[in-house]
Amino acid sequence: MRAVRFHQYGDPQVLAIEDAPEPHAGPGQLRIRVRAASVNPIDWKIRAGYLAEMMPTTFPAIPGSDAAGVVDEVGDGTSGVAIGDVVFGLAVSGSAAELAVLGAWAQVPAPWSLEQAAAAGLVSATAIAGLDTLGDLAGRTILLEGAAGGVGSAAVEIAVARGARVIGTASEVHHDFLRSLGATPVTYGDGLASRVAAVAPDGVDVALDLAGSGSLADLVKIVGDPAKVATVADFAAAALGVTVVQGAANAATNLALAAELGARGSYTPRIEATFPMERTAEAHARAQAGHTEGKVVLTL
Numbered sequence: 001m002r003a004v005r006f007h008q009y010g011d012p013q014v015l016a017i018e019d020a021p022e023p024h025a026g027p028g029q030l031r032i033r034v035r036a037a038s039v040n041p042i043d044w045k046i047r048a049g050y051l052a053e054m055m056p057t058t059f060p061a062i063p064g065s066d067a068a069g070v071v072d073e074v075g076d077g078t079s080g081v082a083i084g085d086v087v088f089g090l091a092v093s094g095s096a097a098e099l100a101v102l103g104a105w106a107q108v109p110a111p112w113s114l115e116q117a118a119a120a121g122l123v124s125a126t127a128i129a130g131l132d133t134l135g136d137l138a139g140r141t142i143l144l145e146g147a148a149g150g151v152g153s154a155a156v157e158i159a160v161a162r163g164a165r166v167i168g169t170a171s172e173v174h175h176d177f178l179r180s181l182g183a184t185p186v187t188y189g190d191g192l193a194s195r196v197a198a199v200a201p202d203g204v205d206v207a208l209d210l211a212g213s214g215s216l217a218d219l220v221k222i223v224g225d226p227a228k229v230a231t232v233a234d235f236a237a238a239a240l241g242v243t244v245v246q247g248a249a250n251a252a253t254n255l256a257l258a259a260e261l262g263a264r265g266s267y268t269p270r271i272e273a274t275f276p277m278e279r280t281a282e283a284h285a286r287a288q289a290g291h292t293e294g295k296v297v298l299t300l
Contacts (some may be wrong), residue, residue, distance in 0.1 A: 003098065
């Protein structure tokens with residue numbers, strides 16, 4: 001099969017399209033013919049070597065954490081899915097390839113394109129896991145730090161669907177985007193507490209950090225209780241008593257929930273840009289530059 005691979009850590013130019021061995025579905029897994037895959041922060045961080053100590057890579061490696069496509073192989077003990085089904089989910093083999101093995105998945109809802117489905121995998125599972133940590137959101141005010149990116153934009157729509165009033169932080173250029181998702185935007189950075197107080201004079205009930213920008217202490221002060229703050233991106237949270245969310249926890253259940261919201265029109269995965277697989281290096285560079293509205297997606 002054709003796949004994007006890299007043989008050493010480095011900048012996006014280490015990525016190249018090569019022939020690679022086909023992966024096969026193991027027990028409880030399935031394989032898809034990939035139609036689209038997304039670029040997540042963890043993908044370019046692994047490629048760049050930033051996570052080499054925590055997540056050592058065996059070379060050559062195929063990047064990619066999630067994808068959407070057509071099922072063409074079903075592993076032993078895998079139920080509820082058949083060859084020919086169109087699914088999206090989380091990859092256990094690199095997803096920037098013609099074939100990828102998924103360990104958790106859901107059917108693609110009718111309103112979504114395959115590119116949107118590919119954009120939904122890791123971000124929707126992570127957003128739902130983070131929001132679940134904070135309990136029932138109906139009638140409550142939630143502050144989302146880093147609300148315009150892939151996980152953030154998913155978290156905004158899902159929190160709104162759960163009945164929350166959402167305040168989202170982003171640079172000013174993304175404020176109209178956040179309003180279109182149903183959030184009240186504020187600018188992140190110094191003075192955040194006063195800006196939040198101006199739009200939420202009755203206070204904020206809970207907060208979820210999606211950016212990992214070092215703002216947890218401020219979020220705790222705004223909410224008033226570290227038990228009401230969670231992060232998906234700042235692993236230095238323990239010292240503050242903040243919960244660190246594992247995005248892949250309950251992945252199959254959370255992907256199914258995201259698909260249900262998609263079918264109802266309550267959650268639409270947002271795409272910043274699409275690139276053909278042949279331009280994966282450009283896609284990685286775009287994602288790594290940050291400040292996106294939604295996800296960067298590869299098409300095959």
